[in-house]
Amino acid sequence: MESLPEDSGEEASFSASHIPVMLVPAVDALMVSAGEWYVDGTFGHGGHSGEILARGGNVLAFDVDPAAVARGTAGYQKEYPGRFLIVAENHRNVAEVTARLNIRPRGILIDSGWASSQMADEALGMSFLSEAPLDMRMDPTLESCALDLLETLEQEELLQIFSDLGEEPLAWVIARNLVEARSRGHLPRTGKDLAAFISGVYYRKGFRRSRKHPATRVFMALRIAVNREIESLSLGITEGRKVLPVSGRIVVISFHSREDRVVKHLFKDWSRSGLGETLFHRGLVPDPSEIRENPRARSARMRAFSIA
Ligand SMILES: C[S@@+](CC[C@H](N)C(=O)[O-])C[C@H]1O[C@@H](n2cnc3c(N)ncnc32)[C@H](O)[C@@H]1O
Known part of the structure; x- marks a missing residue:
């Protein structure tokens, strides 16, 4: 009788509530200044956007999922008029969208992957119990x-x-x-x-x-x-770098070794080319207490880059 190897931390069943991962370290790494704009490239349930807003930053949020965009429009966009905007766009289009809206962000955050509510959505066919056609x-x-x-x-x-x-x-x-x-x-x-x-x-x-x-x-x-996740992540941060000013920050939380490798190598190449500095060389992982409270956090790794 054989056992299976360990795997990546994805769960067999999912709760519809989404607990933001590495919330404080990620928003700390953005170095939020009151009144400046920040891009949340993956709005989801708005945990990270909410923390940026609470620290006085303004947020331009992206999400490809209409349900997330509806949450942002009905929620923060009403609560923080003029300080929060959400667009139904892939964050790979960050350069074009910020130019169109005439917003000059000082930082970009990407918390990659899926929200728990998407995993729990029967119609998306992402769970092992779903009887809907495999959509994803x-x-x-x-x-x-x-x-x-x-x-x-x-x-x-x-x-x-x-x-x-x-x-x-x-x-x-x-x-x-x-x-x-x-x-x-x-x-x-x-x-x-x-x-x-x-x-x-x-x-x-x-x-x-x-x-x-x-x-x-x-x-x-x-x-x-x-969802062409790896390609979108790579384009999102590559395009994102181009719109940030000196000392602007890119912060990425990934949940998969392939994604993390893409981020690590892009940051390394940029450092070598003198475009800025990688902030946490090995990346940061969540505290054991966060993993205990939110098992989904256990495969997370956060990396950050500061523009020269
Ligand atoms: C992990 S959740 C983000 C959770 C969020 N940080 C929070 O605290 O609630 C990822 C979200 O990003 C969205 N998403 C994934 N890839 C995207 C992309 N390339 N562009 C825009 N949104 C994306 C998903 O639809 C999902 O809502």
Whole structure:
């Protein structure tokens, strides 16, 4: 009998309430000055935006999810007239949006990934129990959902997604089994079906015990692929750097080693090119007490860069 390897901290079931991760260290790193503008590239439930506003900063918030934009519009935008604005945009468009709105931010914060409410949203098909078609798009305007990827990608492409983005040890077997099931017209189409399908692959391979659901890594990989998370994060901070003044700050919280590597390498390249300075060389991780209170925080790592 074999056990599964440890995985990345994604949960099998999700609560709809979202607790902001590394709230104080992240907003401290932004060095908020009263009356200046800051970009919150991932508004979500507004935990980080709220802290910036409480410290006297103004916030231009981005979110691709209409539900998050509606929360920001009905909430802070009414509560803080002239000090808070939210746009339904991908933060990769930060340069264009700030130019259009004539806002010159002094800092940018990106708290990457998904809000707990999105995980809990049955219609998005992100949970192992969802009986809705596998969608997984945070941004409903994206062309392809998770089911489209499963229906159209070649075995090699699925393998690459599961291994690169999910670090899934059975990536090859799962990709092959999915393509076989597809050819017989038996492709799993809901979160529940896909979770059961992957459990079946693990069971047949002799894995019986696991601290985490065996489908955790494949679900995470599909969500990252569907939402083009790595590309957006890289573009968001690259474009963001261009709009910040000297001593402006970029702060990024990531939950996945691939994302963290992208941020670390971009910051390193910029430091070498004299564009500024990386602030926490190894990155910061949450305190044990935060992880106890909010298990979702356990895979978080925060990095920050100061513009020269
Ligand atoms: C982890 S949550 C942010 C939580 C937030 N900091 C809080 O305290 O409530 C991530 C949010 O960012 C949004 N998002 C993810 N990628 C995005 C992107 N590239 N551009 C804009 N919004 C994005 C998601 O829709 C989600 O609402």
